[in-house]
Amino acid sequence: HSCLYFCRDGEHPSSSWTQCRLVLLLRHACTFAEVVTNWSGGFDHCVELGGLTTDVRTGDIQELLDALLPDDFVKPYIRWADENHVVLVCANVTAANSLLKIAASEGMIMRPFSEATQMSKQLPISVLLPPKDRPKTSTTVARRLMSHALGLPGMRDRKGERELAEARKQAKEDRRARQQAAEESKAAAWGDG
Structure with missing residues (x-):
């Protein structure tokens, strides 16, 4: 061999x-x-x-x-x-x-x-199953986790947390809009509209 x-x-x-x-x-x-x-x-x-x-x-x-x-x-x-x-x-x-x-x-x-x-x-x-990318972690999330674990509320980045919450809310609204558009196109294709 x-x-x-x-x-x-x-x-x-x-x-x-x-x-x-x-x-x-x-x-x-x-x-x-x-x-x-x-x-x-x-x-x-x-x-x-x-x-x-x-x-x-x-x-x-x-x-x-x-x-x-x-x-x-x-x-x-x-x-x-x-x-x-x-x-x-x-x-x-x-x-x-x-x-x-x-x-x-x-x-x-x-x-x-x-x-x-x-x-x-x-x-x-x-x-x-194919490998998945690890979810993105921002410093805002890391600070929030650390401040909670250590009991130090001063570590939190309030502005960053608000921006992150707004981004999540926008992503959720976009997802709902896509789902609604898909349902409407499906209904139109079947003549239910």
Whole structure:
């Protein structure tokens, strides 16, 4: 079994980012389990990485992804299906397709989720959902939380809290207006108007 080491042009395989024991990418060691043919789909943002050995750790896969993916690429979540396969949960379908292209150009054993093994498809849906952005936290919210926790009302930013409340109120009104417009267009389409 020969390990695949991915090097940039002119770099030796022993360079720092390729030393991560890439035992996981053995060209001839992969035997994908039987593919489930009746899969209904819906997880095109996921891809399966196979051919892993029991020596491979999550950190090894993270190092590999860091080395292969551009800096602006949102790193996928790593979900283990069994000791030989992981599912990489990308932020969206475009990211998954980009990852598949990169993997194909590097000779990696990677498949779209529609062709994944049965073990991968048996993962709970909750772990296959795409990553969500963390809600934005403003300094106003942070000050309010801190002042409440510490019992120091002087820390609060009253002006910022009013602006935040107005922004939330406006967003709520906009959402209501969109819902009402959608209901009106639906009623007009059905001739109920």
